[in-house]
Amino acid sequence: MDRLTGKVAVVTGGAMGIGRATADLFAEQGATVVVADLVEPDPAPPGTAHARLDVTDEDAWDRLIDEVLADHGRLDILVNNAGVIDYAGIAEVTAEDWERVLGVDQTGVFLGMRAALRPMLAQRSGSIINLSSAWGVVGSEGVAAYQAAKGAVRGLTRNAAVSYARSGVRVNTVIPGWVSTPLTDRQPAEKNAEVVALTPLGYGAQPRDIAWGCVYLAADESRYVTGSELVIDGGLLAR
């Protein structure tokens, strides 16, 4: 119940799905949580604050971090969870959709890490958790921009892990498989059924399954874990 007591966390895309579950669980575990999202969580998770954030806006990131520092004096955990998807393949994806997906899923992660590193490097501690995807690892049909961006997140995570290990900052990736979220709810039922059928455990994850992985990586019990990829996918990638 108190694995994150005293820690200050920012969770992007925290209004719903995996981000929401992570914000909830972090608060239950004693963290001070700022839910950063374009929309407000409804209902607001108990014990959390909301900050409006467009993760593609570098000035908004600076303002958010300044606000967190003004309110709490430190930042211990950043979860870069905000993400969007596009289903077009390489042959069809438009420049606009390509840039939109890279903007949120990839550039947003870069900007978040850069902004969070400002206090974390100064305090010489911190844990950053970036959400990638099984589609950041193996090929799938369609989803070209999403695959590129989620692959980039893994690279950027390892890069930051190696670059800042000696500064006390840990950086890890969480790789969900199929998770029941508002994002997957909007997908065609056949597509969802297909991925779940490929999953050795035979069912999809709930957002809380991913959130528990984030708690582990945020807590001090993972102090020796950096540059790591925590796969929470019901065995999908092990096939």
Added chain:
Amino acid sequence: MDDLTGRVALVTGAAQGIGHAVATALADAGAAVTATDVRDQSDLGDHIRTRSHDVTDAAQWTAVVDEIEAEHGRLDILVNNAGVSGYDHLHELSLKEWHRIVGVNQTGVLLGMRQALRLMRPQRSGAIVNIASICGAASVAGVAAYHASKHAVLTMTKNAAVSYAREGIRANAVLPGWIRTPLTVGQTDELNAAFLDATPMGTGGEPTDIADAVCFLVSDRARFVTGVDLPVDGGYLAR
């Protein structure tokens, strides 16, 4: 040597280093090669068609592929080699520099594949090779944007491989280790020494080592090979 007589090939970033060696090797194997670069390519052999080409420009990609279609009526081989590096650490990387590197290394590869697919899909054959890097799989400190973009190249390659396998198109990635090129020779002695120390073979590779791998991957000998990451790195990634 592989016989690529009658094949039509396009190689980007061919003015020097790896791209130069790849264009030369494909031409030596009998392919009709178009070599592109933003830089001067006058020292490529007369039997190679050269063209000025910025890989971040979608309209220029269309023009290059239109020209190939007009002259040859087909495109069999695309080697996305053009790339730029940047040595900034994540916490000091500007958004502008991020976009510059992601633009060439990642969006450039998307645009190239998309245009090549325009000809390859109707002809139901084709081989794409994307030049990534050991930084697409491992990590060193600094070079944050380079890391992200090279990881993205690997997932995009797998995406293309899975998406277009049934249309007779193969897509693979080559991951060069430390290769003696103007780019690496221009790096600090310190950085180069660190790479070579970390290379089990203890020596760097030559651009021709990468060209040999590309020639294999685009040849019919590799007809059952798709979605692969082929390191040519003196053992760097095996450590």
